[in-house]
Amino acid sequence: MSDAAPAATATEVPATAVPHAASEVTVHRSLSPSRAADFLTCPLLYRFRVIDRLPEPPSPAAARGTLVHAVLERLFDEPAPGRTPTVARGLVLPQWERLATAEPELASLFADEEQRAVWLDEASAMLDRYFTLEDPTRLEPAHREMSVQTVLDSGLTLRGYIDRLDVARSGEVRIVDYKTGTAPREEYEARALFQMKFYALVVWRTSGAIPRQLQLIYLGNGEIMRCAPDEAELLATERKINALWQAIERARATGDWRPRQSRLCDWCAHQALCPVFGGTPPPLPASPAPIASSVPAPRSIPEAGPTVAPGAEPALTDAAPAGSAAPAVSG
Numbered sequence: 001m002s003d004a005a006p007a008a009t010a011t012e013v014p015a016t017a018v019p020h021a022a023s024e025v026t027v028h029r030s031l032s033p034s035r036a037a038d039f040l041t042c043p044l045l046y047r048f049r050v051i052d053r054l055p056e057p058p059s060p061a062a063a064r065g066t067l068v069h070a071v072l073e074r075l076f077d078e079p080a081p082g083r084t085p086t087v088a089r090g091l092v093l094p095q096w097e098r099l100a101t102a103e104p105e106l107a108s109l110f111a112d113e114e115q116r117a118v119w120l121d122e123a124s125a126m127l128d129r130y131f132t133l134e135d136p137t138r139l140e141p142a143h144r145e146m147s148v149q150t151v152l153d154s155g156l157t158l159r160g161y162i163d164r165l166d167v168a169r170s171g172e173v174r175i176v177d178y179k180t181g182t183a184p185r186e187e188y189e190a191r192a193l194f195q196m197k198f199y200a201l202v203v204w205r206t207s208g209a210i211p212r213q214l215q216l217i218y219l220g221n222g223e224i225m226r227c228a229p230d231e232a233e234l235l236a237t238e239r240k241i242n243a244l245w246q247a248i249e250r251a252r253a254t255g256d257w258r259p260r261q262s263r264l265c266d267w268c269a270h271q272a273l274c275p276v277f278g279g280t281p282p283p284l285p286a287s288p289a290p291i292a293s294s295v296p297a298p299r300s301i302p303e304a305g306p307t308v309a310p311g312a313e314p315a316l317t318d319a320a321p322a323g324s325a326a327p328a329v330s331g
Protein backbone atom coordinates (compact mmCIF):
# COMPACT_ATOMS: atom_id res chain seq x y z
CA MET A 1 0.00 0.00 0.00
CA SER A 2 1.56 3.28 -1.09
CA ASP A 3 1.06 6.58 0.61
CA ALA A 4 0.95 8.14 -2.81
CA ALA A 5 -2.03 6.09 -3.77
CA PRO A 6 -5.27 7.99 -3.65
CA ALA A 7 -7.28 7.40 -0.53
CA ALA A 8 -10.33 5.29 -1.00
CA THR A 9 -13.45 7.21 -0.27
CA ALA A 10 -16.82 6.19 0.93
CA THR A 11 -18.22 6.76 -2.52
CA GLU A 12 -15.65 4.47 -4.08
CA VAL A 13 -16.71 1.61 -1.94
CA PRO A 14 -19.49 -0.41 -3.40
CA ALA A 15 -22.39 1.74 -4.27
CA THR A 16 -24.51 -0.39 -2.03
CA ALA A 17 -25.62 2.14 0.52
CA VAL A 18 -29.34 2.65 0.34
CA PRO A 19 -31.58 4.90 2.37
CA HIS A 20 -31.95 3.53 5.85
CA ALA A 21 -35.33 2.35 6.90
CA ALA A 22 -36.57 3.09 10.38
CA SER A 23 -37.03 -0.53 11.27
CA GLU A 24 -38.43 -3.46 9.32
CA VAL A 25 -39.30 -2.93 5.72
CA THR A 26 -41.85 -4.97 3.86
CA VAL A 27 -40.34 -6.26 0.68
CA HIS A 28 -41.29 -9.12 -1.58
CA ARG A 29 -38.73 -11.83 -2.14
CA SER A 30 -36.20 -10.42 0.25
CA LEU A 31 -33.82 -12.12 2.62
CA SER A 32 -31.22 -11.05 5.16
CA PRO A 33 -28.57 -13.21 6.83
CA SER A 34 -30.46 -13.11 10.13
CA ARG A 35 -33.70 -14.46 8.73
CA ALA A 36 -31.86 -16.95 6.54
CA ALA A 37 -30.24 -18.19 9.74
CA ASP A 38 -33.65 -18.35 11.40
CA PHE A 39 -35.01 -20.63 8.69
CA LEU A 40 -31.92 -22.81 8.82
CA THR A 41 -32.26 -23.04 12.57
CA CYS A 42 -36.00 -23.68 12.63
CA PRO A 43 -38.63 -22.99 9.94
CA LEU A 44 -41.25 -22.35 12.64
CA LEU A 45 -39.05 -19.70 14.22
CA TYR A 46 -38.79 -18.03 10.82
CA ARG A 47 -42.58 -18.13 10.52
CA PHE A 48 -43.10 -16.59 13.96
CA ARG A 49 -40.71 -13.77 13.17
CA VAL A 50 -41.43 -13.05 9.51
CA ILE A 51 -44.97 -14.26 8.76
CA ASP A 52 -46.69 -13.79 12.14
CA ARG A 53 -44.34 -10.98 13.17
CA LEU A 54 -44.73 -11.88 16.81
CA PRO A 55 -43.11 -9.45 19.22
CA GLU A 56 -40.18 -10.64 21.27
CA PRO A 57 -39.24 -9.18 24.64
CA PRO A 58 -35.82 -7.58 24.88
CA SER A 59 -33.12 -9.72 26.44
CA PRO A 60 -30.06 -8.55 28.36
CA ALA A 61 -27.74 -10.39 25.96
CA ALA A 62 -29.30 -8.86 22.84
CA ALA A 63 -29.38 -5.40 24.41
CA ARG A 64 -25.74 -5.72 25.41
CA GLY A 65 -24.90 -6.60 21.82
CA THR A 66 -26.73 -3.51 20.63
CA LEU A 67 -24.90 -1.36 23.16
CA VAL A 68 -21.43 -2.71 22.34
CA HIS A 69 -22.05 -2.26 18.61
CA ALA A 70 -23.18 1.33 19.21
CA VAL A 71 -20.05 2.12 21.21
CA LEU A 72 -17.75 0.59 18.61
CA GLU A 73 -19.47 2.53 15.89
CA ARG A 74 -19.14 5.82 17.80
CA LEU A 75 -15.55 5.07 18.77
CA PHE A 76 -14.51 5.71 15.18
CA ASP A 77 -15.98 9.21 15.36
CA GLU A 78 -13.00 10.04 17.56
CA PRO A 79 -9.74 11.14 15.96
CA ALA A 80 -7.49 8.09 15.70
CA PRO A 81 -5.32 8.80 18.77
CA GLY A 82 -8.42 9.16 20.92
CA ARG A 83 -9.72 5.66 20.29
CA THR A 84 -8.64 4.28 23.63
CA PRO A 85 -10.20 1.82 26.08
CA THR A 86 -10.91 4.72 28.42
CA VAL A 87 -12.79 6.62 25.74
CA ALA A 88 -14.72 3.48 24.79
CA ARG A 89 -15.72 2.94 28.42
CA GLY A 90 -16.77 6.56 28.60
CA LEU A 91 -19.16 6.00 25.70
CA VAL A 92 -20.97 3.12 27.39
CA LEU A 93 -23.32 5.05 29.66
CA PRO A 94 -24.30 7.77 27.16
CA GLN A 95 -24.93 5.18 24.48
CA TRP A 96 -27.00 3.11 26.88
CA GLU A 97 -29.06 6.17 27.78
CA ARG A 98 -29.57 6.96 24.12
CA LEU A 99 -30.73 3.41 23.37
CA ALA A 100 -32.99 3.30 26.42
CA THR A 101 -34.57 6.60 25.41
CA ALA A 102 -35.23 5.27 21.91
CA GLU A 103 -36.58 1.95 23.25
CA PRO A 104 -38.10 2.55 26.71
CA GLU A 105 -38.87 -1.17 27.12
CA LEU A 106 -35.13 -1.77 27.56
CA ALA A 107 -35.39 -0.16 30.99
CA SER A 108 -37.50 -3.13 32.10
CA LEU A 109 -34.53 -5.46 31.69
CA PHE A 110 -33.17 -4.66 35.14
CA ALA A 111 -34.75 -5.02 38.53
CA ASP A 112 -32.58 -2.32 40.07
CA GLU A 113 -29.57 -0.07 39.58
CA GLU A 114 -27.17 -2.68 40.86
CA GLN A 115 -28.25 -5.19 38.23
CA ARG A 116 -27.91 -2.58 35.53
CA ALA A 117 -24.43 -1.62 36.77
CA VAL A 118 -23.27 -5.24 36.54
CA TRP A 119 -24.64 -5.47 33.03
CA LEU A 120 -22.91 -2.25 32.00
CA ASP A 121 -19.64 -3.57 33.45
CA GLU A 122 -19.99 -6.70 31.33
CA ALA A 123 -20.38 -4.52 28.24
CA SER A 124 -17.29 -2.52 29.24
CA ALA A 125 -15.31 -5.74 29.69
CA MET A 126 -16.20 -6.75 26.14
CA LEU A 127 -14.98 -3.40 24.89
CA ASP A 128 -11.71 -3.84 26.80
CA ARG A 129 -11.36 -7.19 25.08
CA TYR A 130 -11.86 -5.53 21.70
CA PHE A 131 -8.65 -3.58 22.24
CA THR A 132 -6.71 -6.80 22.70
CA LEU A 133 -7.82 -7.89 19.23
CA GLU A 134 -7.54 -4.75 17.12
CA ASP A 135 -5.84 -1.38 17.30
CA PRO A 136 -8.53 1.09 16.22
CA THR A 137 -5.99 3.93 16.06
CA ARG A 138 -4.63 2.24 12.90
CA LEU A 139 -7.98 1.86 11.19
CA GLU A 140 -10.22 4.25 9.31
CA PRO A 141 -13.34 2.32 8.32
CA ALA A 142 -14.88 3.30 5.02
CA HIS A 143 -18.33 2.45 6.35
CA ARG A 144 -19.96 1.57 9.63
CA GLU A 145 -23.41 0.03 9.99
CA MET A 146 -23.64 0.07 6.22
CA SER A 147 -26.94 -0.86 4.67
CA VAL A 148 -26.42 -3.07 1.62
CA GLN A 149 -28.66 -4.77 -0.86
CA THR A 150 -28.57 -6.44 -4.22
CA VAL A 151 -30.94 -8.40 -6.44
CA LEU A 152 -29.81 -11.82 -7.59
CA ASP A 153 -30.50 -13.11 -11.09
CA SER A 154 -33.23 -15.21 -9.50
CA GLY A 155 -35.05 -12.00 -8.54
CA LEU A 156 -34.39 -12.47 -4.82
CA THR A 157 -33.29 -9.33 -3.00
CA LEU A 158 -30.52 -9.73 -0.45
CA ARG A 159 -30.34 -7.10 2.26
CA GLY A 160 -28.52 -6.47 5.47
CA TYR A 161 -26.26 -4.27 7.55
CA ILE A 162 -22.50 -4.64 7.62
CA ASP A 163 -20.94 -3.63 10.94
CA ARG A 164 -17.78 -2.26 9.41
CA LEU A 165 -16.26 -2.17 5.97
CA ASP A 166 -12.56 -1.39 5.61
CA VAL A 167 -11.01 -0.47 2.29
CA ALA A 168 -7.25 -0.44 1.84
CA ARG A 169 -5.63 1.98 -0.54
CA SER A 170 -5.06 -1.00 -2.82
CA GLY A 171 -8.83 -1.21 -3.07
CA GLU A 172 -9.02 -4.47 -1.14
CA VAL A 173 -12.16 -4.72 0.95
CA ARG A 174 -12.55 -6.30 4.37
CA ILE A 175 -15.97 -6.97 5.87
CA VAL A 176 -15.96 -6.94 9.67
CA ASP A 177 -18.66 -8.20 11.97
CA TYR A 178 -18.64 -7.88 15.78
CA LYS A 179 -20.13 -10.68 17.85
CA THR A 180 -20.71 -10.32 21.57
CA GLY A 181 -20.95 -14.07 22.01
CA THR A 182 -18.12 -16.55 21.95
CA ALA A 183 -16.59 -18.11 18.85
CA PRO A 184 -18.56 -21.17 17.74
CA ARG A 185 -17.28 -24.68 18.04
CA GLU A 186 -15.85 -26.09 14.83
CA GLU A 187 -19.08 -27.77 13.80
CA TYR A 188 -20.90 -24.42 13.86
CA GLU A 189 -18.21 -22.36 12.10
CA ALA A 190 -19.74 -22.89 8.67
CA ARG A 191 -22.97 -21.30 9.77
CA ALA A 192 -21.14 -18.27 11.17
CA LEU A 193 -19.20 -17.87 7.94
CA PHE A 194 -22.37 -18.25 5.89
CA GLN A 195 -23.53 -14.85 7.18
CA MET A 196 -20.23 -13.29 6.15
CA LYS A 197 -20.29 -14.91 2.72
CA PHE A 198 -23.84 -13.63 2.32
CA TYR A 199 -22.51 -10.10 2.83
CA ALA A 200 -19.52 -10.81 0.60
CA LEU A 201 -21.86 -11.92 -2.16
CA VAL A 202 -23.85 -8.68 -1.86
CA VAL A 203 -20.69 -6.57 -1.98
CA TRP A 204 -19.36 -8.57 -4.92
CA ARG A 205 -22.60 -8.25 -6.87
CA THR A 206 -22.80 -4.50 -6.26
CA SER A 207 -19.15 -3.53 -6.65
CA GLY A 208 -17.83 -6.21 -8.99
CA ALA A 209 -14.98 -7.03 -6.60
CA ILE A 210 -14.77 -9.97 -4.25
CA PRO A 211 -13.93 -8.80 -0.70
CA ARG A 212 -10.41 -9.77 0.23
CA GLN A 213 -11.25 -10.79 3.74
CA LEU A 214 -14.19 -11.56 6.01
CA GLN A 215 -13.53 -11.08 9.70
CA LEU A 216 -15.67 -12.08 12.65
CA ILE A 217 -14.58 -10.56 15.96
CA TYR A 218 -15.87 -12.49 18.96
CA LEU A 219 -15.85 -10.18 21.95
CA GLY A 220 -17.25 -12.82 24.27
CA ASN A 221 -13.99 -14.76 24.36
CA GLY A 222 -11.56 -12.64 22.38
CA GLU A 223 -11.21 -14.68 19.21
CA ILE A 224 -11.14 -13.68 15.56
CA MET A 225 -12.33 -15.86 12.71
CA ARG A 226 -11.15 -14.93 9.24
CA CYS A 227 -11.92 -16.16 5.78
CA ALA A 228 -10.76 -15.10 2.33
CA PRO A 229 -13.62 -16.01 0.01
CA ASP A 230 -13.12 -16.90 -3.61
CA GLU A 231 -15.47 -16.82 -6.55
CA ALA A 232 -16.39 -20.49 -6.32
CA GLU A 233 -17.37 -20.10 -2.66
CA LEU A 234 -19.53 -17.06 -3.33
CA LEU A 235 -21.23 -18.78 -6.27
CA ALA A 236 -21.92 -21.72 -3.98
CA THR A 237 -23.31 -19.29 -1.40
CA GLU A 238 -25.59 -17.81 -4.04
CA ARG A 239 -26.86 -21.27 -4.97
CA LYS A 240 -27.46 -22.07 -1.33
CA ILE A 241 -29.36 -18.82 -0.75
CA ASN A 242 -31.56 -19.46 -3.78
CA ALA A 243 -32.25 -23.00 -2.60
CA LEU A 244 -33.05 -21.69 0.86
CA TRP A 245 -35.47 -19.19 -0.57
CA GLN A 246 -37.19 -21.92 -2.57
CA ALA A 247 -37.61 -23.89 0.65
CA ILE A 248 -39.11 -20.80 2.32
CA GLU A 249 -41.53 -20.34 -0.57
CA ARG A 250 -42.50 -24.01 -0.40
CA ALA A 251 -43.23 -23.68 3.31
CA ARG A 252 -45.22 -20.56 2.66
CA ALA A 253 -47.25 -22.25 -0.10
CA THR A 254 -47.99 -25.36 1.96
CA GLY A 255 -48.17 -23.78 5.41
CA ASP A 256 -45.72 -26.42 6.58
CA TRP A 257 -43.48 -24.47 8.95
CA ARG A 258 -42.23 -27.37 10.98
CA PRO A 259 -40.31 -26.82 14.20
CA ARG A 260 -36.74 -28.02 14.47
CA GLN A 261 -35.65 -28.61 18.02
CA SER A 262 -32.10 -27.73 18.94
CA ARG A 263 -30.14 -26.26 21.79
CA LEU A 264 -31.11 -22.87 20.38
CA CYS A 265 -34.64 -23.51 21.65
CA ASP A 266 -33.33 -22.44 25.06
CA TRP A 267 -33.19 -18.87 23.74
CA CYS A 268 -36.42 -18.96 21.73
CA ALA A 269 -39.04 -16.44 22.84
CA HIS A 270 -41.86 -18.53 21.35
CA GLN A 271 -41.67 -21.79 23.27
CA ALA A 272 -45.20 -21.30 24.58
CA LEU A 273 -46.53 -21.45 21.00
CA CYS A 274 -44.27 -24.25 19.82
CA PRO A 275 -45.55 -27.83 19.49
CA VAL A 276 -42.19 -29.14 20.66
CA PHE A 277 -42.98 -27.61 24.03
CA GLY A 278 -46.69 -28.48 24.03
CA GLY A 279 -47.85 -25.21 22.50
CA THR A 280 -50.05 -24.47 19.52
CA PRO A 281 -49.02 -21.91 16.90
CA PRO A 282 -51.61 -19.25 16.12
CA PRO A 283 -53.54 -19.65 12.86
CA LEU A 284 -51.62 -18.43 9.88
CA PRO A 285 -52.72 -15.01 8.71
CA ALA A 286 -55.74 -15.55 6.41
CA SER A 287 -54.27 -13.39 3.72
CA PRO A 288 -50.56 -13.74 4.14
CA ALA A 289 -48.82 -10.44 4.14
CA PRO A 290 -45.94 -10.07 1.78
CA ILE A 291 -42.99 -11.72 3.37
CA ALA A 292 -41.33 -9.07 5.41
CA SER A 293 -37.82 -8.23 4.62
CA SER A 294 -35.56 -9.87 7.01
CA VAL A 295 -33.79 -6.64 7.67
CA PRO A 296 -33.58 -6.08 11.37
CA ALA A 297 -33.66 -2.61 12.76
CA PRO A 298 -30.17 -1.22 12.57
CA ARG A 299 -28.43 -1.28 15.90
CA SER A 300 -27.82 2.41 15.60
CA ILE A 301 -28.18 5.08 13.03
CA PRO A 302 -26.05 3.94 10.13
CA GLU A 303 -23.63 6.33 8.65
CA ALA A 304 -20.80 6.47 6.21
CA GLY A 305 -17.43 6.70 7.81
CA PRO A 306 -14.61 9.01 6.86
CA THR A 307 -12.22 8.32 4.06
CA VAL A 308 -9.18 6.20 4.65
CA ALA A 309 -6.56 8.41 6.26
CA PRO A 310 -3.10 8.33 4.69
CA GLY A 311 -0.97 5.79 6.45
CA ALA A 312 -3.70 4.76 8.82
CA GLU A 313 -4.93 1.54 7.29
CA PRO A 314 -2.70 -1.49 7.38
CA ALA A 315 -2.81 -3.80 4.40
CA LEU A 316 -5.72 -6.18 4.72
CA THR A 317 -3.32 -9.04 4.41
CA ASP A 318 -1.69 -8.05 7.69
CA ALA A 319 -2.09 -10.79 10.22
CA ALA A 320 -4.52 -12.53 7.93
CA PRO A 321 -4.05 -16.23 7.79
CA ALA A 322 -4.84 -18.08 4.64
CA GLY A 323 -8.55 -18.08 4.03
CA SER A 324 -10.46 -21.13 5.00
CA ALA A 325 -13.03 -22.57 2.74
CA ALA A 326 -16.04 -23.30 4.84
CA PRO A 327 -18.00 -26.38 4.07
CA ALA A 328 -21.54 -25.99 2.95
CA VAL A 329 -23.79 -24.79 5.73
CA SER A 330 -25.91 -27.59 6.88
CA GLY A 331 -29.53 -26.75 6.99
Ligand code: SF4
Nearest residue numbers: 042259260265268274
Ligand atom coordinates in the same frame (compact mmCIF):
# COMPACT_ATOMS: atom_id res chain seq x y z
S1 SF4 B 1 -38.80 -23.45 20.57
FE1 SF4 B 1 -37.28 -24.37 19.18
S2 SF4 B 1 -38.45 -25.66 17.79
FE2 SF4 B 1 -39.90 -24.25 18.78
S3 SF4 B 1 -40.08 -22.48 17.40
FE3 SF4 B 1 -38.51 -21.99 18.89
S4 SF4 B 1 -36.59 -22.63 17.90
FE4 SF4 B 1 -38.26 -23.65 16.80
